[in-house]
Amino acid sequence: MADPLGRAGARIEATLGGSWRWITQDSGEALFGAGIAAAIFIGLEGLLLLARRLLPVGADGWRGIARGLVDRTLTIFLIAVALDGATHAVAPPGPLLRLVDNLFTIAVAVQGALWLRELVLGLVRRRADASPDDARALGSAMGVITVLVNVVVWLLAAILILDNLGVNVTALVAGLGVGGIAIGLAAQGIFSDLFAALAILFDRPFRVGDVISYGTSTGTVEHIGLKTTRIRALSGEQLVMANTKLLEQQVANLRRIEERRVVLNFGIIYQTPPAVLEALPGELQRLVEQVADTRFDRAVFTGFGASSLDFELVFFVTVPDLAVMLAARQAVGFAIVRRFAELGVDFAYPTQTSFTAAPDGRLVDPTQISERRPG
Template sequence: MAPPAQSAAQAATKPATLPAKDIGHQVEALTVDTYKWITEDSGTALMAVAVAVAIWAILTGLRWGAGRVLGAHHAVTNWQGFVGRIVRRTKGPFIAVSAAYIAAQLFDTPRPLQAFVTFFFTIACAIQGALWLREIILALVERRAGPGSEDHSALASAMGVITVLVNVVVWALAIILVLDNLGVNVTALVAGLGVGGIAIGLAAQGIFSDLFAALSILFDRPFRVGDTISYGGNTGTVEAIGLKTTRIRALSGEQLVMGNTKLLEQQVSNMRRIVERRVVMQIGVIYQTPPDVLEAIPGVIGEIVRAAPHCRFDRAHVFNFAASSIDIEFVFHVEEPDFALMMDARQAICLGLVRRFAEMGVDFAYPTQTSFTAAPDGRMIDPRERQSLAAQEDEEKASPPAR
């Protein structure tokens, strides 16, 4: 058994609490000990009250001064509005209980009074902490898509659900903390909340899946309202991002409605994020093109591309012997994201190639098959030569004989 002196020391160092049992005895002890402290040590009691009032006045003044400095006109998207919103949610009762708790720790107050102040300070901290946490989360959400952002309307429609979810989680934690300090066994309550949350999640799995997908779209921002996107073979402009679906106006005019979860499961190409466009084109010339002319064609293509507006030439090469043509591939970049501007550049380059090839005597190839006839000695006979000889013979037959 521990000696009496050691037991007294342990009791003195043990934190003062106010258990939920024997409330009547606790209230009686609080009243008697506090009255005795005031009557027998009135100087210390008055000093403790004065210190508590001074601390309350200082904390209240700091809150008022911070509110004045930060101002109420700042938006939550900058740090003044963010901090000012949290400062304004600091409640007066929390400041008063905090001042009483600090004064109780500074002076030798009766243990029942100290337990009483500690009990209410714990409750005040739980409630004020819940208010702060709620404001911080909601402020962060609003900072992510503030009034000036393009998807503010979509976020406004989701803020109701986000607020409900945040309130449920934050206040559930605060209530569990308060009940735990009251001496209630919260283990069964936490287990029940966990099982109930799982049941609700399984029952509304599809709804929550689309909801969190919508929040992912709003916060991660793979695309926004007004962006042109391409997915699953469809291309259109995003008109609205809802809690369950995203509505897209297709290029052909109809409105496409796509579930948020299904949309994010696909590869989405955001056309608005294009900085510049890379264009790869191929042309073919006939096999009868002279080697010197063929060697000069890549340089000619480079000149034509550089002359086109907003175009940057990359490369041009003779790269393939096809069935009916010698293929040439060239690459250039259009330094503007506009699709119509890119098509104008392609048209200008195509027309320039047609004009320049006509000047050079270069023929574009097209799918053809040419038959060659072999002479008795095995030498190949070009049918075009045979056609030329046949035409001459026909002309000679048609002309009258000379006299």
């Protein structure tokens, strides 16, 4: 079996020799191809120069991402594109054509990896720049994200290059798959919390500083880390929750409340006149509308209770602040008490009347017996 180095040297010699013969024997076609390659290269360089002028350094948003892609464009990639374009206009010898194709494949794979890396990291940075809190939270995660992105894009680039150069990458891909499964099983808890942290940072169900409620706990988010989220409970202690466990629960973001709903249920005595009963919904609506930052919803009779005629009053406080809601609810409650006192309406409370049975089984009201008893 021939020496691999010898085979490589023979191929290089054949390529150089064939290319030199083509240049010397068909110099017109060679010069024409070189001119086309030079024109394509100059045109691409001109486009990059124009893009740099239109996209200033330090631009934010999508313009900043586009500027990063332009800055990561390699000159060798432009040369490979120019040479590949020239080979479609002229007919170079086979060894030179294969050399240009291999160079183009390698350049495209490397350039694609650089562009993909810059695009992903640019999107992450753009997401973080939208909020200072997110930027602080992503600060510790950027290192891990960068490593993961580098590993993925360069592995893909290497596999693409080897495959296009004729190397059988089936065994390599299979080995990477088995290794990835083993690593994933060994560190599935860590990766679960890591991806949960990224989901929190990108999907933004809550941010640092938001007041959230989950399970039986309520508190303010202080820090979103790679593995845990730290929450300051209302009672003062710090709660540490794994990101995966936190996202498995229903989380209520209290900071995003736009308005608060207040429900007041009360009952009045059965002795209330029907005309007063019918007027109560209108009276309750008027009382609510007199309180600032409130929006009346409904006041309705809900049923006959054991000791009361039951009503339900529902209104909204249009300011999300909890203190405003508590003050409005108190103001409405006090107004109801004052107005009921003016109307002579009594609130109901649990009562029970006892009757005494006479010898013949008839029920006797004890108050009537005491009234008939001689003094």
